Amino acid sequence: MQTISSRIQEIFDPEKILLQILDLIPDLIVAAISFLAFWLVWRATKSLLELALSRAGVDRTARTFLHSAYKYTVLAIGGVTALAQLGIDTTSVLTSLGVAGLTIGFAARDALSNVISGIFIFWDRPFVIGDLVEVDGHYGKVEDITMRSTRLVTPDGKMLAIPNSVIVNSTVASYTNFPHLRLDIPITIGVDEDVQKVRDLLVSIAASDREILQDPAPTVVIKALNDYNTEIELQAWIENEHGHIAERYQLRERMFEMLKDSGIDMPFETLKLEPVEVRSTDEP
Secondary structure (H helix, E strand, O other): OHHHHHHHHOOOOOOHHHHHHHHHHHHHHHHHHHHHHHHHHHHHHHHHHHHHHOOOOOHHHHHHHHHHHHHHHHHHHHHHHHHHHOOOOOOHHHHHHHHHHHHHHHHOOOHHHHHHHHHHHHHHHOOOOEEEEEOOEEEEEEEEEEEOOEEEEEOOEEEEEEHHHHHHHHOOEOOOOOOEEEEEEEEEEOOOOOOOHHHHHHHHHOOOOOOOOOOOEEEEEEEEOOOOOOOEEEEEEHHHHHHHHHHHHHHHHHHHHHHHOOOOOOOOOOOOOOOOOOOOOOOO
């Protein structure tokens, strides 16, 4: 017992611990300076990388991905260099991290799936930063694409962070991948109304709107013949797809005002109840 006690006292001897700390301080300083040097290199060169990528015509989405890859690569090399300055065998550390990475990967399958899905998004490019998209029932402008999630800003100012794995496994509707966007605006009129007259009125509204293209020309089609009304739809292409929400609201309001002022009946579906006289077949 005395031997064990003496060994414990020797290990936890304050003077010995202090000497070990003092011997370690120079290595810590050198390691910190080494990592700081790599951090400063990244800070000093990231603007040069941005300039080079901009001059090369690389879009914002690819620039974001390359910046992230460059940052983590430089800082990872700096971390390995700092560990080497402390006398740590970096080869053994990297091997241990590889084994630990497999274990962590099984425990964090969802997070790892999002990272892999983020790489697929950068590679496949179903959309880029600035696009208007609808994903899994959510609509908004793509504000940022990270390795874990894609961030959308909705029309009412909310920021949605959608996991990349959800995006990869969902149908993505892009409103800005093609030059123009068609607006389909339905409205109902009475069954006795002149459809051609209504068509001429609605086409005239579209023709007077600067935001609506005349090639292809706006059209009016009959969508459904209901019991109490006829459903028609104005189909018009707009030049600036980024303003499709505001344009849709304005166009619908102008259609309503034009038809109302022209005396066009726009009925709701109604039910007409009539009294029915029931007579008994039994004679008194």
